[in-house]
Amino acid sequence: MGAVSSRLPAFPWDRLEPYKATAAAHPDGIVDLSVGTPVDPVPDLIQRALTGAADSPGYPTVWGTPALREALTGWAESRLGAKGLADTNVLPVVGSKELVAWLPTQLGLTTGDKVAYPRLAYPTYEVGARLAGAEPVVYDDPTELDPTGLKLLWLNSPSNPTGRVLSADELRRTVAWAREHGVLLFSDECYLELGWEADPVSVLHPDICGGSYEGIVAVHSLSKRSNLAGYRAAFLAGDAAVLGELLQIRKHGGMMVAAPVQAATVAALGDTAHVAEQRERYARRRAALRTAFEAAGFRIEHSEASLYLWATRDEPCWDTVGELSGRGILVAPGDFYGTAGERFVRIAFTATDERVAAAVRRLAD
Numbered sequence: 001m002g003a004v005s006s007r008l009p010a011f012p013w014d015r016l017e018p019y020k021a022t023a024a025a026h027p028d029g030i031v032d033l034s035v036g037t038p039v040d041p042v043p044d045l046i047q048r049a050l051t052g053a054a055d056s057p058g059y060p061t062v063w064g065t066p067a068l069r070e071a072l073t074g075w076a077e078s079r080l081g082a083k084g085l086a087d088t089n090v091l092p093v094v095g096s097k098e099l100v101a102w103l104p105t106q107l108g109l110t111t112g113d114k115v116a117y118p119r120l121a122y123p124t125y126e127v128g129a130r131l132a133g134a135e136p137v138v139y140d141d142p143t144e145l146d147p148t149g150l151k152l153l154w155l156n157s158p159s160n161p162t163g164r165v166l167s168a169d170e171l172r173r174t175v176a177w178a179r180e181h182g183v184l185l186f187s188d189e190c191y192l193e194l195g196w197e198a199d200p201v202s203v204l205h206p207d208i209c210g211g212s213y214e215g216i217v218a219v220h221s222l223s224k225r226s227n228l229a230g231y232r233a234a235f236l237a238g239d240a241a242v243l244g245e246l247l248q249i250r251k252h253g254g255m256m257v258a259a260p261v262q263a264a265t266v267a268a269l270g271d272t273a274h275v276a277e278q279r280e281r282y283a284r285r286r287a288a289l290r291t292a293f294e295a296a297g298f299r300i301e302h303s304e305a306s307l308y309l310w311a312t313r314d315e316p317c318w319d320t321v322g323e324l325s326g327r328g329i330l331v332a333p334g335d336f337y338g339t340a341g342e343r344f345v346r347i348a349f350t351a352t353d354e355r356v357a358a359a360v361r362r363l364a365d
Contacts, residue, residue, distance in 0.1 A: 007130040012123060012336040019325040026328025031359040033289075034330045036307050036348035038227040040281060043274035046226060049260075049267035056259035062251045064092040068262045075269040076237045079193070080218070082204040083211060088240040091247055092257045092265070095232035096190055096221040100124045103186065104132035106249045109151050116145055117154040120162055120338045122188070125154050138338065142174050147181035158191040158200050158305030161337045161346040165198040165305045171208045179215050184242065190221040190234075193275060196286065197304035204237060213238045224307060225275050226268040233257065233265045282307065285349040285356045292360040293347065301344070309347040310334075320345050327362045 016034060023030040063069065069087035076082045076090065093099040101124050104115055113134040117125035121138070129136040134152075139145050142153055155174060157166035166174075171187075178185040187203040203209055204218050217238030223229035236243055257265075268274075290300060290309055298311040313320055317333040324331055324345075332348070334341025349356065 004131065007133070008127055009123070009130075016321070016330070016332070019321050020330055022322075022325040023328045023330040028328060028358060031329045031351055031355045031362070033348045033351055033359065034332045034346075036332075036346075036350050038223065038229050038350055039352050040227050040278065042227050042230075043268075043271070043277075045271055045274070046228070046264045046268050050231075050264040051260075053260040053263035058259075060256045060259040060262060062092075062254075062256050063087075063247055064090075064257065064262055065259075065266075067266050068092060071266040071269045072235050072237065076202075076204060076218075076220075080202040080204050080237075081206065082202070082213075082237065083206055085237065086240065088244060089213060089237055091236045091243045091250075092262065093234045093236060093250075094255055094257055096188070096219050096223070096234040097124055098232070098255075099219060099234065099236070100188070101128045101131060104128045104134050104152060106246055107132075107152065107184070109134040112149060113151045114149045115152045115154070116142065116150055118156055118159065119340050120159070120334075121154070121156060122160045123336060125156075143177040147183055150181070150183050153178055153183050153185045155185065155187040155203065157187070157189065158195065158198075159302070160188075160191065160306060161308055161332070161334065161341065161344075162301065162310040163191075163303035163306040163308055165195065165200045168201050168207060171201065171203055175203060175209055175216060183215075185216045186219060187216065188219045190219060191224060191306040192220070193225045194279065194282065194307060195305040196283065200305055213240070215239060215242075217242055222265060222268050225278065227278065228264070228268065231261045231264060233261050233268070235265075281353075282349060285351070285353065288356055288360055289347060289349050292363040296363040307348055307350055309349065310344055311347055312344045314343060317342055317345050327365070329359050329362060 072090040073085040109132045111133045114137050115129035115134050116137040116139050119138040126136045192200045202218055203216050217236050221234040293311055301310050303309045317335055321333050332346040334344030
């Protein structure tokens with residue numbers, strides 16, 4: 001017992017608890033801009049689809065219902081520009097974090113294998129490598145990596161935490177490099193529908209992949225676009241051979257998306273009105289927070305997409321976290337995402353309009 005957990009870093013959010021307590025003691029309450037969890041209501045049509053499928057006494061299938069697979073391929077074709085997708089090119093998963101954490105293990109990676117991800121990145125990429133016993137490797141430019149022993153390459157555009165968007169040229173070059181060296185490429189695109197100053201593109205677009213999905217898989221989530229973090233609804237699209245292997249493993253492991261959630265996903269992907277409405281909310285909050293933090297002496301870098309502002313006052317990130325917690329504002333320290341972030345903080349704009357307004361007032365004091 002404990003042998004596996006000993007491979008892992010300390011859970012980062014536990015370190016934030018004392019600062020959360022300080023922020024919560026503010027007379028007007030905490031403004032939590034740290035984790036980035038959705039706070040707005042689940043759209044009615046999705047709730048109706050969920051409750052309409054509540055009488056689901058049988059086991060759901062790992063591959064998903066025909067209606068779900070059709071919804072996944074249809075959305076990927078219409079939204080991502082992917083062409084000629086069959087239902088073997090898609091696979092529902094129980095939230096994207098579960099997939100990221102267990103993918104290296106499900107791919108059979110082990111000691112001597114390498115998993116690469118951006119130098120500033122979602123911590124679960126490293127966790128997934130360590131759970132499998134593989135070696136985590138960070139990069140600034142993936143095409144400068146040593147491909148020896150490299151089995152899995154993660155891209156993340158738009159980026160968490162920085163909001164940076166990779167250009168079409170960068171994506172094309174990386175896809176070509178990965179194929180040349182026989183490296184499996186997974187592209188985390190969970191924030192793709194939240195571009196503000198850039199238009200993110202998927203690796204599945206024919207301009208990027210050349211019309212072939214060989215060696216590439218895109219990861220998508222409904223947590224942000226549809227406020228479904230509590231539903232754990234996500235999916236993969238791409239190389240049918242890779243997804244077929246994962247399907248077999250996940251069938252043995254019982255990794256099934258709940259039947260009502262499958263029905264809710266179909267409804268969510270079939271509607272664009274609620275996505276546009278949520279984007280408007282986030283755009284309004286983003287503009288208010290960006291203006292307020294810049295007026296308070298912060299510099300915002302990247303942040304052209306996603307749900308975050310990547311901000312600095314050119315001081316250690318924990319000093320920034322501490323000072324803001326004294327104002328009742330909680331943000332995430334940049335070193336959660338790698339040592340390159342040690343002088344930055346990540347500011348989520350997922351709080352309610354009322355809490356965002358409170359943050360703006362406090363920053364002006």
